[in-house]
Amino acid sequence: MKAILQTRFIHLKKHWGSLLFWLLFPIIATLAIMGLTNSLQQDSKVPVGIVLEETTPMALDLVDSIKQTPIIRVEQLSEDEALTQLEQHQLDSVFIIREGYEEQIKKGNRNRLIKSYRSDLSFAYSPIAEMVMSYVQQDTGRTKAVLTIQELSEQYPNTGQIWTWEEIVDKSKEVEAEENLLQTSFTFLNANTKEDENRFVLFNPWGLWAIFSILSTFMVMDWIIRERRKSLSPRFFFMRIALNSYLLRNAMLYLLLFIIVDIITIAVFYKFLGEAVTLALTLAVLSFRLTVLMGAFILAIWINKLPVYYGFSFVLTLLIAIVSGAILPTEGLISRYPWLQLGNPLASFLSKEIGYGWNIVFVILIAIWFVRKEKRNVKGA
Numbered sequence: 001m002k003a004i005l006q007t008r009f010i011h012l013k014k015h016w017g018s019l020l021f022w023l024l025f026p027i028i029a030t031l032a033i034m035g036l037t038n039s040l041q042q043d044s045k046v047p048v049g050i051v052l053e054e055t056t057p058m059a060l061d062l063v064d065s066i067k068q069t070p071i072i073r074v075e076q077l078s079e080d081e082a083l084t085q086l087e088q089h090q091l092d093s094v095f096i097i098r099e100g101y102e103e104q105i106k107k108g109n110r111n112r113l114i115k116s117y118r119s120d121l122s123f124a125y126s127p128i129a130e131m132v133m134s135y136v137q138q139d140t141g142r143t144k145a146v147l148t149i150q151e152l153s154e155q156y157p158n159t160g161q162i163w164t165w166e167e168i169v170d171k172s173k174e175v176e177a178e179e180n181l182l183q184t185s186f187t188f189l190n191a192n193t194k195e196d197e198n199r200f201v202l203f204n205p206w207g208l209w210a211i212f213s214i215l216s217t218f219m220v221m222d223w224i225i226r227e228r229r230k231s232l233s234p235r236f237f238f239m240r241i242a243l244n245s246y247l248l249r250n251a252m253l254y255l256l257l258f259i260i261v262d263i264i265t266i267a268v269f270y271k272f273l274g275e276a277v278t279l280a281l282t283l284a285v286l287s288f289r290l291t292v293l294m295g296a297f298i299l300a301i302w303i304n305k306l307p308v309y310y311g312f313s314f315v316l317t318l319l320i321a322i323v324s325g326a327i328l329p330t331e332g333l334i335s336r337y338p339w340l341q342l343g344n345p346l347a348s349f350l351s352k353e354i355g356y357g358w359n360i361v362f363v364i365l366i367a368i369w370f371v372r373k374e375k376r377n378v379k380g381a
Contacts, residue, residue: 015223022219023261026212027268034205034273045073046124049082049091053099058139062097065135072128086119093118093125095132105139108147205273206281207326209265210288210346214320217296218313220254224300225309244370247301255293262289280352287359288349294362295345301369320345 050063067074075082075091082094096115104113113136118125224247262285269275299316303309321327324346348355 019220022216023257025216026209027261027265029212030205030209031268031272033203033208037203046071046092046128047073047075047090048128049085049094050074050076051079051082051094051096052076053097054101056102058102058105059097062101062132062135062139065138066095066132069131071124072131083117086117089119089121093122093128095129105136105143106146108140108143110136110140203327204350205269205275207324207346207350209269210349211317211321211324211326213289214292215313215317217258217292218299218309218317220258221251221293221296221300222306222309223250224297225304225306228301228304247297248366248370251293251297255290258289258293259286262286278352283354284349284352287354288346291345291355291358291362294359294366298362298365298369324350326350 048066050066052059052063063074063076066072075085077085079096082091082096085091086094094117096117098113098115101113114132116125116129116132227247227250228243263282266275266277266282266285270277275281296313299312300309303312324344326346345355345358348357
């Protein structure tokens with residue numbers, strides 16, 4: 001084992017730059033793409049100006065509701081600033097929450113609560129205005145409920161419980177949240193966690209990382225082809241170790257190195273992308289890493305020429321990216337050809353599950369290769 005570590009250290013000393021690049025490539029590429037898509041998504045939101053003539057709790061709640069709309073980027077400005085930016089077409093439209101909004105809502109009035117402005121280029125004014133009005137209708141609906149409950153309390157004073165305005169409003173919000181009457185989510189992949197329910201997800205970061213990890217693993221494991229050159233075969237007589245054992249032991253060293261980088265990846269994604277760290281995710285990542293490394297190992301011992309190996313690596317990565325659904329949605333394709341899901345090497349990982357199928361297949365193939373090589377070595381001796 002000492003000889004293996006020494007030879008591997010010599011190899012890494014000469015190629016540490018490329019090794020470090022391919023180890024960090026999945027992390028850097030995923031963060032770059034997620035950052036770019038988030039930036040484009042933010043820039044693609046419709047800019048809307050909001051002017052507050054009063055800062056009552058109900059008016060502030062209305063602004064918060066508008067800000068939570070995924071397609072809108074809210075700019076809270078003064079009236080003069082908002083109208084100036086509207087004239088310069090920096091804003092699509094302007095909505096002014098007029099003074100006395102909360103007072104009028106509590107009286108049950110719904111007219112002339114919001115004043116709006118638009119320009120000749122306000123392409124999204126109508127749907128946004130409808131959305132703002134729906135929030136106002138929501139406030140007036142709660143007011144109607146309050147007035148009804150208070151009226152019933154006056155008619156039946158012996159109930160022993162008197163509800164305040166704030167208590168009734170808070171209870172209505174609680175019921176709305178629990179009932180979840182209408183909810184839509186726009187995702188390319190399933191978002192089952194609560195923190196993902198209201199977030200538009202263009203790409204799954206773990207899906208991107210998986211594709212880039214497959215490519216980087218192929219690139220790192222090209223050392224197998226280099227080590228199998230005939231010009232290097234005499235050194236194994238001095239090392240007193242068979243070639244197949246040498247390759248397997250070195251592959252285990254690379255597996256350990258990849259696992260360390262994968263653990264760092266989980267921490268980085270938690271820090272910068274807000275991805276939750278769970279035991280299921282960790283086990284899925286480790287299982288996926290083992291699958292990819294064994295697949296790259298088998299491809300490298302099957303191919304003897306580097307250009308062919310690189311070509312196969314890029315083509316295979318591209319095919320997996322298309323078929324797996326890690327980047328593009330494949331629901332229609334899977335429904336038409338269900339057998340594609342069975343052969344998808346990323347299916348279990350994207351579901352945060354341990355992949356047993358491909359691991360078992362690759363272990364069997366490596367075992368067959370190892371036994372056959374051992375028998376050849378014995379016969380040659």
